[in-house]
Amino acid sequence: MKPVLTSPLAAPACSGATSMGTDQSGELASSKHEEGRRERDRHGRPRPAYQRLLLDLAAGRVDAVVAWAPERLHRSPRELEDFIQLLDETGAHVETVKAGAWDVSTSHGRLVARMLGAVSRAESERTGERVARAHAQAKQAGLWRGPIPFGMQTSDEPGKPEADVAQAPIVEEAFLRVLRGDALTAIARDFNARGLLPRRGQRWSHTGISRLIGSPALGGMVNIGGEFVPAAFDGVVSEQRWRSAQAALVRRPRGEASRPREKLTLLGGILTCAEHGDLLWGGGKIHAAIYVPGAPGGRCHVSITRSAADEFIAQLVIARLRQPDAAGLLSLPSGVRKDVAAETATLEGRRNDLVGLIADGLLTAGSAREQLATLAARLAALQALQHDTPFSEADLIDPSAAWADWTMPQRRTALRLMFTKITLRHTDGRNGPRADPMRVDVIWNDGT
Numbered sequence: 001m002k003p004v005l006t007s008p009l010a011a012p013a014c015s016g017a018t019s020m021g022t023d024q025s026g027e028l029a030s031s032k033h034e035e036g037r038r039e040r041d042r043h044g045r046p047r048p049a050y051q052r053l054l055l056d057l058a059a060g061r062v063d064a065v066v067a068w069a070p071e072r073l074h075r076s077p078r079e080l081e082d083f084i085q086l087l088d089e090t091g092a093h094v095e096t097v098k099a100g101a102w103d104v105s106t107s108h109g110r111l112v113a114r115m116l117g118a119v120s121r122a123e124s125e126r127t128g129e130r131v132a133r134a135h136a137q138a139k140q141a142g143l144w145r146g147p148i149p150f151g152m153q154t155s156d157e158p159g160k161p162e163a164d165v166a167q168a169p170i171v172e173e174a175f176l177r178v179l180r181g182d183a184l185t186a187i188a189r190d191f192n193a194r195g196l197l198p199r200r201g202q203r204w205s206h207t208g209i210s211r212l213i214g215s216p217a218l219g220g221m222v223n224i225g226g227e228f229v230p231a232a233f234d235g236v237v238s239e240q241r242w243r244s245a246q247a248a249l250v251r252r253p254r255g256e257a258s259r260p261r262e263k264l265t266l267l268g269g270i271l272t273c274a275e276h277g278d279l280l281w282g283g284g285k286i287h288a289a290i291y292v293p294g295a296p297g298g299r300c301h302v303s304i305t306r307s308a309a310d311e312f313i314a315q316l317v318i319a320r321l322r323q324p325d326a327a328g329l330l331s332l333p334s335g336v337r338k339d340v341a342a343e344t345a346t347l348e349g350r351r352n353d354l355v356g357l358i359a360d361g362l363l364t365a366g367s368a369r370e371q372l373a374t375l376a377a378r379l380a381a382l383q384a385l386q387h388d389t390p391f392s393e394a395d396l397i398d399p400s401a402a403w404a405d406w407t408m409p410q411r412r413t414a415l416r417l418m419f420t421k422i423t424l425r426h427t428d429g430r431n432g433p434r435a436d437p438m439r440v441d442v443i444w445n446d447g448t
Contacts, residue, residue, distance in 0.1 A: 181409020
């Protein structure tokens, strides 16, 4: 006799199912397929164990299934119809603890199964709606819903996590290092080497640090409809620091974000040839001391000594930050802010359109989930940029000391905020003065 499939929940049915079949030892075979593993869960994700059950039934390795109740096998009419067809083709039987034999070999049995399936589906949807409303109401009240992030712990008040005194310093260090431009992989590698592991004992990774920094609970906020608002509890870091960290991750170019800051140069990828528009780079072994075009064998052969160009730009920045009107230089230009606001309005309209289609029944939540997730991620990034203040007013008290204290990523961020373009002119002769910084021209973000 082929083995009976059962599960821990169906254990009470074992005595009633022994007449259906046993393994060679005379005992019911332990389950490889948990009966609650439907083909897809309530989020639409595939359930591998249920898929294995279907394959075993189709292959004839199984002739009976023991489950807790019919609705535990399926809560989707589509899955139910496929399962009924499979039972009809294979002649397999289904026994349940709560409802006894589940006979779908007759029209009446199939009718009952379909009615139970429809009721179970409606109950599942109503439960999901109640849970969603409860989560929404909790968030409106500023309460946290979801896993408590590293650096925080449960408190005496539900929905109001508090800082974990042992883990909070690690979180604060991670935020500080992100703001100073450290690559997330470098932070993860350093934490692992120092034994500062995540709560469950795994090792930190680039993704893990990114998720840690992205948790709004650490900044004392909750996410309501894609907008981050103050919560009813305190975070580990301030709201402003959390928002600045999000903006730092968005603002830093992808290629630059993956490189250790000690390998970055001040003007690499920022300085361009005034004649050809090619980007200049520095830092390779051969060209470690100069900026040269990045495209090998190209038409452009302009170059300049790195130390001369870096010192020239540094003095320009420091002198400009000493001016009385320098307060607005280290923030997003008004034009960029307008572009960010316009893109935000467009994406919010697109998101509202998708939500409306779902509400009208013209689009399923599962089919729109990926688009909504993409929109939410981009809206969060734009919101971070709108609230970003990467530098403090204290930096204007002594610009020279601030420049010396900034990391290379922070200096490069300052250049992107202060200048529209930095270009390098060719020399008059092929072997002209490579170290002449007067060949460097700048266009400030105010147009001068």
